Amino acid sequence: MKTIPARKNILDRYRNKRVILPIIISVYLIATLFHICFTRNNDKIAILGFHNVVRDEVKQQEYPYNMWVESESMFRERIAYLYEQGYTTWTMQELYEWKCGKREKPEKVVVLTFDDGYRSSKEIIAPILKEYGYRGTTFVVGSLVKQADEASTYLSKEDLKDQETVEYYSHTYQLHDHDNHEYAVDRASKQQLQKDYEQQLTITDCSFVAYPFGHYNDEIISVLEENSVKLAFGYHENRKASKTDHAFALPRFSVNAYTTMDTMKAMLESD
Numbered sequence: 001m002k003t004i005p006a007r008k009n010i011l012d013r014y015r016n017k018r019v020i021l022p023i024i025i026s027v028y029l030i031a032t033l034f035h036i037c038f039t040r041n042n043d044k045i046a047i048l049g050f051h052n053v054v055r056d057e058v059k060q061q062e063y064p065y066n067m068w069v070e071s072e073s074m075f076r077e078r079i080a081y082l083y084e085q086g087y088t089t090w091t092m093q094e095l096y097e098w099k100c101g102k103r104e105k106p107e108k109v110v111v112l113t114f115d116d117g118y119r120s121s122k123e124i125i126a127p128i129l130k131e132y133g134y135r136g137t138t139f140v141v142g143s144l145v146k147q148a149d150e151a152s153t154y155l156s157k158e159d160l161k162d163q164e165t166v167e168y169y170s171h172t173y174q175l176h177d178h179d180n181h182e183y184a185v186d187r188a189s190k191q192q193l194q195k196d197y198e199q200q201l202t203i204t205d206c207s208f209v210a211y212p213f214g215h216y217n218d219e220i221i222s223v224l225e226e227n228s229v230k231l232a233f234g235y236h237e238n239r240k241a242s243k244t245d246h247a248f249a250l251p252r253f254s255v256n257a258y259t260t261m262d263t264m265k266a267m268l269e270s271d
């Protein structure tokens with residue numbers, strides 16, 4: 001037999017509904033906002049691209065206006081800032097695993113890359129990174145490594161053996177060149193691109209490639225794909241990399257001697 005609820009019970013239920021519904025809606029809105037804020041930066045990563053770093057006196061005397069040559073003290077200031085802000089660094093393999101969906105990204109992580117293969121990777125960059133427990137990646141030009149001797153500005157093959165702090169990957173063997181506004185990568189046939197890749201393999205692991213000047217075309221992408229390269233990087237795009245970016249066209253931020261600390265902070269905090 002159906003019982004009719006007492007009038008008091010009906011009023012209580014009505015009052016509960018009036019209280020519970022706004023609570024549910026509020027919790028839902030807060031959770032949604034938290035999710036948006038938390039994931040806003042969390043699915044993208046800043047890959048910073050540096051070039052040469054030299055002692056302060058060398059910067060002043062030999063490269064005062066060369067934007068691709070940074071002083072040791074400026075570089076140290078950037079690394080110290082990352083450390084103070086709680087950033088960790090990722091190796092190429094860790095970045096690759098994230099890109100494949102096999103690794104979760106912590107809130108504050110950056111990837112530090114250095115192009116061209118200057119000796120500073122070994123003499124200045126690696127010791128500073130090691131102090132902070134950081135890792136970096138230097139992309140070397142194979143033909144320059146092969147020619148390098150004790151007096152060279154570039155790393156020699158012997159120098160590439162120690163990869164404890166800085167790992168070495170490919171900046172192509174001899175495609176780091178352009179004239180009359182034409183890049184060597186564009187001039188090369190597919191066979192030449194393949195040969196360049198094979199020559200570079202005699203110098204270093206080529207699982208990860210930074211295109212010279214960040215310039216690439218469909219042909220070099222297909223050569224890298226056919227050779228099971230994992231990731232390849234552009235330059236100057238000045239935006240974070242996301243999981244949806246093409247694995248052979250990952251963007252990097254250009255950090256050079258004219259990049260102020262505020263600009264670098266803006267890079268790190270950008271969407």
Ligand SMILES: [Zn+2]
Nearest residue numbers: 115116212213
């Ligand atoms: Zn380069």
